[in-house]
Amino acid sequence: MSTQLPPLSLYIHLPWCVRKCPYCDFNSHQADRFEANGKLPEDAYLAQLLADLDADLPYVAGRPIQTAFIGGGTPSLMSEDFYYRLMDALRGKLTWADNAEITMEANPGTFEQEKFRHFRQAGINRLSIGIQSFQPNLLKTLGRIHNREEAIHAVDKSRAAGFDNINLDLMHGLPDQSLEMALEDLSLAIELNPEHLSWYQLTIEPNTEFYRRPPKLPEDNTLWGIQDAGQELLNKHGYAQYEVSANSKEHHRAAHNLNYWRFGDYIGIGAGAHGKITLVNGQIFRTRKTRHPNHYLNNLPEALVIKEAIEQEDLPLEFMMNRLRLFETFDLKDYERFTYQNVPDALIKACEIAIKQGFLDADEWKKQSIKTTEKGKLFLNELLELFLP
Numbered sequence: 299m300s301t302q303l304p305p306l307s308l309y310i311h312l313p314w315c316v317r318k319c320p321y322c323d324f325n326s327h328q329a330d331r332f333e334a335n336g337k338l339p340e341d342a343y344l345a346q347l348l349a350d351l352d353a354d355l356p357y358v359a360g361r362p363i364q365t366a367f368i369g370g371g372t373p374s375l376m377s378e379d380f381y382y383r384l385m386d387a388l389r390g391k392l393t394w395a396d397n398a399e400i401t402m403e404a405n406p407g408t409f410e411q412e413k414f415r416h417f418r419q420a421g422i423n424r425l426s427i428g429i430q431s432f433q434p435n436l437l438k439t440l441g442r443i444h445n446r447e448e449a450i451h452a453v454d455k456s457r458a459a460g461f462d463n464i465n466l467d468l469m470h471g472l473p474d475q476s477l478e479m480a481l482e483d484l485s486l487a488i489e490l491n492p493e494h495l496s497w498y499q500l501t502i503e504p505n506t507e508f509y510r511r512p513p514k515l516p517e518d519n520t521l522w523g524i525q526d527a528g529q530e531l532l533n534k535h536g537y538a539q540y541e542v543s544a545n546s547k548e549h550h551r552a553a554h555n556l557n558y559w560r561f562g563d564y565i566g567i568g569a570g571a572h573g574k575i576t577l578v579n580g581q582i583f584r585t586r587k588t589r590h591p592n593h594y595l596n597n598l599p600e601a602l603v604i605k606e607a608i609e610q611e612d613l614p615l616e617f618m619m620n621r622l623r624l625f626e627t628f629d630l631k632d633y634e635r636f637t638y639q640n641v642p643d644a645l646i647k648a649c650e651i652a653i654k655q656g657f658l659d660a661d662e663w664k665k666q667s668i669k670t671t672e673k674g675k676l677f678l679n680e681l682l683e684l685f686l687p
């Protein structure tokens with residue numbers, strides 16, 4: 299068994315948005331339904347977040363927090379005062395790694411320069427800006443609260459507020475989108491020169507307006523064309539793809555997401571937040587906090603959490619499922635580092651079969667590392683099936 303618990307991150311969920319986008323199934327709720335006198339219950343939510351964290355503190359087990367991610371919803375809706383108080387409290391309750399990456403999701407429709415300067419001063423050092431598209435008609439179809447100009451200026455404003463680490467979220471495969479339209483969006487995003495670009499293909503999720511009233515999506519041929527040409531454009535401009543949707547300049551991969559995908563630990567606080575925790579006795583479990591903001595706000599911290607153990611026999615598959623999302627070669631020893639368990643014989647046997655089938659690289663395996671071959675990437679489901687208990 300490894301002597302060290304896996305690296306630990308912190309996720310904080312803010313569940314409110316100005317209005318709900320028709321494609322979105324995240325735990326986000328229209329803010330004005332929760333406001334009293336035009337204000338969100340910031341004080342009550344902050345108090346509950348901290349009580350929620352207090353209840354999870356035993357899981358920290360002396361570890362420094364490597365990264366934090368404030369996601370949503372639209373976290374940039376909350377006031378600067380909220381973040382000064384939140385970040386102060388987090389510094390008091392937790393030990394932080396040097397240069398910990400602390401990201402906030404922001405919507406271009408909520409950009410007031412002065413507020414973002416305060417967010418930076420409070421200690422947030424990375425922004426993830428939800429652009430989605432620059433095209434006026436698509437922004438309308440997507441129900442976005444911002445226009446093209448606001449999307450473009452969000453980056454300048456972030457730079458002026460002191461942010462030197464920025465991600466843009468962009469989507470493709472949008473209703474009636476042609477190859478040219480998708481590439482125009484991507485080119486414009488690249489011109490803004492962010493450090494990181496998340497480029498998601500739109501999926502239609504149950505429980506969304508788009509699921510109930512499906513829009514007309516591009517044909518499969520167009521979708522493939524967009525994917526191929528887009529990835530080429532990203533490469534050409536120095537954005538390396540390191541996960542299905544994640545692309546970054548050198549040294550700017552998202553440390554927080556990397557920790558998820560490498561099967562690191564994370565504490566999740568806030569309505570509907572997920573966590574994954576390893577205990578010193580070797581038990582690993584997932585946590586989920588109650589989803590509805592009102593339920594979250596009105597219950598004792600003990601009532602917020604749902605816990606589910608990950609069984610030992612499921613670990614090889616769980617680990618590989620996360621790990622193989624990343625296009626990186628990794629050390630077999632990482633299994634011990636991130637699961638806190640010895641490498642089981644079953645995992646070694648499965649790797650050997652995968653090599654025979656051409657899914658994993660034989661030369662890397664001789665050096666005790668794991669690399670998915672091009673065939674393995676193509677038959678990812680078949681590869682993963684080999685790790686079933």
Ligand SMILES: C[S@@+](CC[C@H](N)C(=O)[O-])C[C@H]1O[C@@H](n2cnc3c(N)ncnc32)[C@H](O)[C@@H]1O
Nearest residue numbers: 321322324370371372405428467498499500501
């Ligand atoms: C949790 S959302 C929050 C971002 C922020 N609230 C915003 O929209 O400006 C994170 C990202 O997931 C992507 N996303 C959300 N729903 C999606 C869907 N149905 N298909 C593909 N990507 C989606 C969007 O790019 C979005 O920016």
Ligand code: SF4
Nearest residue numbers: 315318319322326371
């Ligand atoms: S603003 Fe972001 S989180 Fe909110 S509904 Fe739209 S996509 Fe979802």
